[in-house]
Amino acid sequence: MAANNIRHALFCAIVTLIISFPILGLSLEAKGVNITLSGAKTSTYVAIVLAAVAVFVFQIFRDTFMGALGKLPNLNPLAGREPMEQNKRVKLESWLLTGIVVFALFWPFLVSRGSVDLATLVLIYIMLALGLNVVVGLAGLLDLGYVAFYAVGAYTFALLSQYTGISFWMALPIGALLAGLTGMILGFPVLRLRGDYLAIVTLGFGEIIRILLNNWTTLTGGPNGIGGIPEPTLFGMEFGRRVKEEGNTSFHETFGIAYSGEHKVIFLYLIALVLAVITALIIRRFMRMPVGRAWEALREDEIAARSLGLSRTAVKLSAFTIGAFFAGFAGTVFASKQGFISPESFVFLESAIILAIVVLGGMGSQLGVILAAIAVTILPELAREFSEYRMLIFGAAMVLMMVWRPQGLLPVRRVQITLNKQG
Amino acid sequence: MLEVQNLSMRFGGLLAVDGVSLDVQEREIVSIIGPNGAGKTTVFNCLSGFYKPTGGKVIFEGKEIQGIPDYKISRLGMVRTFQHVRLFTQMTVVENLLVAQHRHLNTNMIAGLLGTPNYKEREQKALDRAAYWLERVGLLDLANRDAGNLAYGQQRRLEIARCMVTEPKLLMLDEPAAGLNPAETKELNQLIVSLKEDYNVSVVLIEHDMSLVMDISDRINVINQGKPLASGTPEEIRHNDDVIKAYLGEA
Ligand SMILES: Nc1ncnc2c1ncn2[C@@H]1O[C@H](COP(=O)(O)OP(=O)(O)O)[C@@H](O)[C@H]1O
Numbered sequence A: 001m002a003a004n005n006i007r008h009a010l011f012c013a014i015v016t017l018i019i020s021f022p023i024l025g026l027s028l029e030a031k032g033v034n035i036t037l038s039g040a041k042t043s044t045y046v047a048i049v050l051a052a053v054a055v056f057v058f059q060i061f062r063d064t065f066m067g068a069l070g071k072l073p074n075l076n077p078l079a080g081r082e083p084m085e086q087n088k089r090v091k092l093e094s095w096l097l098t099g100i101v102v103f104a105l106f107w108p109f110l111v112s113r114g115s116v117d118l119a120t121l122v123l124i125y126i127m128l129a130l131g132l133n134v135v136v137g138l139a140g141l142l143d144l145g146y147v148a149f150y151a152v153g154a155y156t157f158a159l160l161s162q163y164t165g166i167s168f169w170m171a172l173p174i175g176a177l178l179a180g181l182t183g184m185i186l187g188f189p190v191l192r193l194r195g196d197y198l199a200i201v202t203l204g205f206g207e208i209i210r211i212l213l214n215n216w217t218t219l220t221g222g223p224n225g226i227g228g229i230p231e232p233t234l235f236g237m238e239f240g241r242r243v244k245e246e247g248n249t250s251f252h253e254t255f256g257i258a259y260s261g262e263h264k265v266i267f268l269y270l271i272a273l274v275l276a277v278i279t280a281l282i283i284r285r286f287m288r289m290p291v292g293r294a295w296e297a298l299r300e301d302e303i304a305a306r307s308l309g310l311s312r313t314a315v316k317l318s319a320f321t322i323g324a325f326f327a328g329f330a331g332t333v334f335a336s337k338q339g340f341i342s343p344e345s346f347v348f349l350e351s352a353i354i355l356a357i358v359v360l361g362g363m364g365s366q367l368g369v370i371l372a373a374i375a376v377t378i379l380p381e382l383a384r385e386f387s388e389y390r391m392l393i394f395g396a397a398m399v400l401m402m403v404w405r406p407q408g409l410l411p412v413r414r415v416q417i418t419l420n421k422q423g
Numbered sequence B: 001m002l003e004v005q006n007l008s009m010r011f012g013g014l015l016a017v018d019g020v021s022l023d024v025q026e027r028e029i030v031s032i033i034g035p036n037g038a039g040k041t042t043v044f045n046c047l048s049g050f051y052k053p054t055g056g057k058v059i060f061e062g063k064e065i066q067g068i069p070d071y072k073i074s075r076l077g078m079v080r081t082f083q084h085v086r087l088f089t090q091m092t093v094v095e096n097l098l099v100a101q102h103r104h105l106n107t108n109m110i111a112g113l114l115g116t117p118n119y120k121e122r123e124q125k126a127l128d129r130a131a132y133w134l135e136r137v138g139l140l141d142l143a144n145r146d147a148g149n150l151a152y153g154q155q156r157r158l159e160i161a162r163c164m165v166t167e168p169k170l171l172m173l174d175e176p177a178a179g180l181n182p183a184e185t186k187e188l189n190q191l192i193v194s195l196k197e198d199y200n201v202s203v204v205l206i207e208h209d210m211s212l213v214m215d216i217s218d219r220i221n222v223i224n225q226g227k228p229l230a231s232g233t234p235e236e237i238r239h240n241d242d243v244i245k246a247y248l249g250e251a
């Protein structure tokens, strides 16, 4: 046992050395046309060795450490408490949600422009995560290329506005529908795949779309992206200082107030809020409908689902399509918010972040996903000094979650149904 | 109503089912028995569309159905259970029954989102049907439990209820008594007889243990190493020399 432990710890420490030495300790430098290999500062080597020692010590005491971690829930003051009564809990939850939404409506008028901008981004991530939750959390299909549908939504708006001068409100349904259609088309080839294989193929699809956007320069502008994407209007009123489109009026002139850049930011935030609430409500409804139950049945046991007459094709495609639809929604809002998009906004890391939100929140649980979206988007902003280590902290948080709370922040609670006694 | 002619299924070099024939009339309980590995489950998998048989015909209500995809077969009114219970374990008991009734529900997404009267009416009917069958198998009080948390015997009964809410014409049960205690087995046998007599369902029953099926079967088919060994009424099977030699003798 002990000998085994030491051998394992030694192995881990050596792996740490092998991995970190070339990455941190060696650097390639371009001097004119030549590339030279140079070492790093002594302090870096000391740090690498210290890290290896730390890994070694941790691995030796791993069992003790993990055991202690496993006991952590006991420290949770809510752990031992009686579960709340069913209808009481439902009432409390709906009050809480209404409260949050009302608060969110008034909040932007109280804070700085930067905060509102960030909050809009959070809402976009909430939409994305709720959509991906359908595919991964409910239908159990591990999709690593979800960002592709986000890109389709954003680029649909960008291109249509560039070539036809379409408005945000027209682009919103078109972007979502087109993204949904892409979801369905990409769903066909992966119908038979599951688990890891599905993950890898969807990962590939995500990259294909991004590379396509990057290289189809004549249409998409390639890495230069597309700019000048219009902001949403409110019944034909624009939020800019000057009216860009003929026939529109401007918001501040109509209401006879001074122009302020904040109006636009707040308006976008409110649109994102309304769309996020709509997304949450629709998906919540889906979860209580035959289609939502079919998704979950397929996740739970595909063979049993088929034996009861569920068509795998229809169920999977509907999950892909609806998930992609909401990504398209989010993409359109994103394009409008940024005013400029390029393939760089749709890299694999985005897919990973959205997936992390779903997993952190508790697969299938809406409230959990919303909380996780807030946490994952806002925390890195608060800790800007650590931005270099963002991914590291992210990874560590994921590992800790898997050990401590594999079911996510707020695991799903099943809907309770009252039955009338028959006969 | 169901006729199986000369069914065979080959896995590579192994002929798991070889020339099995059987027929099932309305309101009849027909059993398939045979030792472990005889090919009983494979026959079910061919009938229910999970495998495409390599030979023979399956005729259900006058229509050839061999090779039709599994989900379509269950829509024709032929549903099955599994040798190892297959429930949607993280869904509640009643949700399991609702999944099974998707054909009775209004699955139009727009209607569902809007909650149209037709949608609500059908949803309510499905809930009532679920309640009825839960009560019938004694699980009504557990309706909102996760299916995976039920006791083993309860899971077995839920699986049968889940088939019955689809209102099948033919029910195929794969070793439903496996793992049950004698009292539960007796209850199960009563339930199966009642399905036939009160609900006009035909039943094809796989059993490993022959004595269990003697009481309730109308006819019995014995297969051994994929080949049909004998068929007839329980009385005939009991006195069939081949069966005694191959099957009872070993026990
Ligand atoms: N999918 C399969 N691939 C290969 N061999 C199989 C497959 N399914 C069943 N078999 C083989 O067919 C034979 C019959 O199995 P089965 O129908 O499960 O028997 P029973 O249900 O009567 O115990 C066994 O030898 C089994 O190994």
Ligand SMILES: [Mg+2]
Pocket: B040, B041, B042, B083
């Ligand atoms: Mg079997």
